[in-house]
Amino acid sequence: MTRWLLFFLLLSFRTAAQDVAVLLNRGAQLEAAFREEEALPVYENAAQLQPRNIVALIHCSDLLCRVGHRFKDRNRMIAYFRSGYAYAQRAYRIDSTNSDANVVMAFSLARLALDQNGKERVVSANEIRRYAEQAIHDDPGNFKAYHILGRWHYEVSNLNFLERTLARWFFGSLPESSLSESISNLEKSRTLRPDFMLNYFELARAYHREGRDDRAIALLSQMEKLPDQMYDDRTVRAEGRQLLEKLK
Numbered sequence: 089m090t091r092w093l094l095f096f097l098l099l100s101f102r103t104a105a106q107d108v109a110v111l112l113n114r115g116a117q118l119e120a121a122f123r124e125e126e127a128l129p130v131y132e133n134a135a136q137l138q139p140r141n142i143v144a145l146i147h148c149s150d151l152l153c154r155v156g157h158r159f160k161d162r163n164r165m166i167a168y169f170r171s172g173y174a175y176a177q178r179a180y181r182i183d184s185t186n187s188d189a190n191v192v193m194a195f196s197l198a199r200l201a202l203d204q205n206g207k208e209r210v211v212s213a214n215e216i217r218r219y220a221e222q223a224i225h226d227d228p229g230n231f232k233a234y235h236i237l238g239r240w241h242y243e244v245s246n247l248n249f250l251e252r253t254l255a256r257w258f259f260g261s262l263p264e265s266s267l268s269e270s271i272s273n274l275e276k277s278r279t280l281r282p283d284f285m286l287n288y289f290e291l292a293r294a295y296h297r298e299g300r301d302d303r304a305i306a307l308l309s310q311m312e313k314l315p316d317q318m319y320d321d322r323t324v325r326a327e328g329r330q331l332l333e334k335l336k
Contacts, residue, residue: 108134108141115147122319125155135175142179142186149175149192153199154320169199187227194219194236216240231281235290238273241265242294270294285314285321289328301335308332 111134118127128151134144149172156168173196179189194216201212217240223233244265274291277284288311292304308328316322 108138108144111137112141112143112147119151119318122316124151124319127151128155139178140182142182142189145175145179145182146186146188146192149173149179149196153192153196154318157199158320166200166202169196169202172196173200184222185226187223187230187233190219190223190226191230191232191236194223194233194240198236198240213240213244229280231277231284231287234273234277234280235284235287238270238277238287238294239290241270241273242267242290242297245270246297267294267298271298283314283317285311285317285328286324288314289324289331292328292331296331296335305332305335308335 111130115127115130115134118124118130128148131144131147131151134141135148138144152168152172152175156165156172159165159168172192176189176192176196179186180193183189197212197216197219201216217237220233220237220240223230224237227233245267271291271294274287274294277287278291281287288307292307292311295301295304295307308331311325311328312332314321316325
């Protein structure tokens, strides 16, 4: 009886693993076809079948944060971000040295900052940087981590004197940041992934703020030639065209 029970348990485990592999492959196909809202429940099904499948958990977190950002209903948007953060936490608890788990921790925290008060945002700012830097430490080739760190430096270095002073007085110190570090990290991301459209747009914004509009224009012109890699690229392309017209 024990042998038969063990046999059926092993058979069940193998079947579940095969099902998860099929689901992950299907999810990837849907993402490649820009059908991200359809891909999300596929990855969630995979995570239900294998609750410790870190690949499924990371995809769930990433898609919840990206899809949720498109909603006009703020409550629905924040609900998606919170779910994305919960999936990121699950992935991180399974393997805190996984670079992509650290990336989705940073990404989901950045999304959640939209619904935080001043003190919470300062705490999140420290955490976002820590997770992005850890992701780079665990995988120096992770272009998403460099992109997030570049955007972090851009946003934090863009705080005015009053905002920074109030943050220090009431909420604690902010980590050091600079526009040059923003550009450096975004350029590194571009080196690692030359077809990442959003990175071109953010890098162009950084160069524009630095007063190097010639470089910004060149990047936006290059961006125009890139093929769409994900659903949001169409929106990014439109924003890039608007900025290019402004700079010319």
